[in-house]
Amino acid sequence: MIVITSPDEMTRYAESARQSGERIGLVPTMGFLHDGHLTLMREGRRQSSVLVASIFVNPMQFGPGEDFARYPRNFERDCAMLERVPVDVVFAPEPAAMYSTDAQSWVDAGDITSGLCGAHRPGHFRGVTTVVAKLFNIVKPHLAVFGEKDFQQLRAIQKMVRDLNFDVEILPVPIVREKDGLAMSSRNAYLSSTEREDALALSLALRAAREKHRTDPCCAEEVVFAATRVLKRMKGVEIEYVEGVDAETLSRHPSLDRPILIAIAARVGKTRLIDNVVLNP
Structure with a gap:
């Protein structure tokens, strides 16, 4: 090399x-x-x-x-x-x-x-x-x-x-994750042990969105709400955004007949983290 x-x-x-x-x-x-x-x-x-x-x-x-x-x-x-x-x-x-x-x-x-x-x-x-x-x-x-x-x-x-x-x-x-689900990121090095536990809320929120999409896919807003509800339970997580957009164009108001991206950005302590999942029809 x-x-x-x-x-x-x-x-x-x-x-x-x-x-x-x-x-x-x-x-x-x-x-x-x-x-x-x-x-x-x-x-x-x-x-x-x-x-x-x-x-x-x-x-x-x-x-x-x-x-x-x-x-x-x-x-x-x-x-x-x-x-x-x-x-x-x-x-x-x-x-x-x-x-x-x-x-x-x-x-x-x-x-x-x-x-x-x-x-x-x-x-x-x-x-x-x-x-x-x-x-x-x-x-x-x-x-x-x-x-x-x-x-x-x-x-x-x-x-x-x-x-x-x-x-x-x-x-x-595709995203590479730790065994507990946290998306790998260089910025994870900033996290304290407590913040590291709090950061798991992002992947848990995406899991909730995936489950909502699988069992009751009425609209993208409901899928986003399922993810947001999980994040709001974690006091150490400050939500920057939770959004559902078209996975190709990233435009808002996506149709559930097409793949949608559920994207999260949040701060855990002073560290900004992002995560996402693509949900297919």
């Missing part, structure tokens, strides 16, 4: 690999890896002959007062985990290498980013789609792997790829 920090060097490596007939897979991450990330890596490994993992805490997707400075980082540990996959290349640039001081160009995926997390984190998805577009241009992957836990991010990237004709296949991977 080699580590590359220069975008130009990464592009030269990628162009050489493509000329040699290799199939490049990319798994973009912000580091502080866990088994959920490694599941993405293993899928990328199966689908490609050269696997690149990027580790880049992207400042452009953090808003004022968010946790950019304290976002957990452990590069040596991450590399040890990636070697076991194995990953071929770790692309780990510094922010100054990715953004010039006078950079003013952005990629915006439009309406699909306006609701859910987009309504609560202005500018977040513009930062995400911009950095992913840059990674696609630098790494030149044939395929890129993304987890469904960040479901709105996944849909925004898929839309960007379609709208801008990126020649890259997007591979979604």
Whole structure:
């Protein structure tokens, strides 16, 4: 496994690999890896002959007062985990290498980013789609792997790829959970033991939504209410939103004749957590 920090060097490596007939897979991450990330890596490994993992805490997707400075980082540990996959290349640039001081160009995926997390984190998805577009241009992957836990991010990237004709296949991977149901996240490291127990309310709420949808699927609002009721029972959980939207377009007022996404964002202590489930007709 080699580590590359220069975008130009990464592009030269990628162009050489493509000329040699290799199939490049990319798994973009912000580091502080866990088994959920490694599941993405293993899928990328199966689908490609050269696997690149990027580790880049992207400042452009953090808003004022968010946790950019304290976002957990452990590069040596991450590399040890990636070697076991194995990953071929770790692309780990510094922010100054990715953004010039006078950079003013952005990629915006439009309406699909306006609701859910987009309504609560202005500018977040513009930062995400911009950095992913840059990674696609630098790494030149044939395929890129993304987890469904960040479901709105996944849909925004898929839309960007379609709208801008990126020649890259997007591979979604289902949410990876702890044995007790908590969705794996780097931000789980912030949780105290008590908060960790409180955080289970998110997956329990989604289980309640799934059961309501299975037994009495009258309307999306009732399914959302079933999830909300579970969250409100937990004093340590502050709800940011619980919504049911069309799983493809993320538009509100979904039809139960189509797959719907039940998405949750909540704060447990000072930690913002997200989770979701897609319910099929």
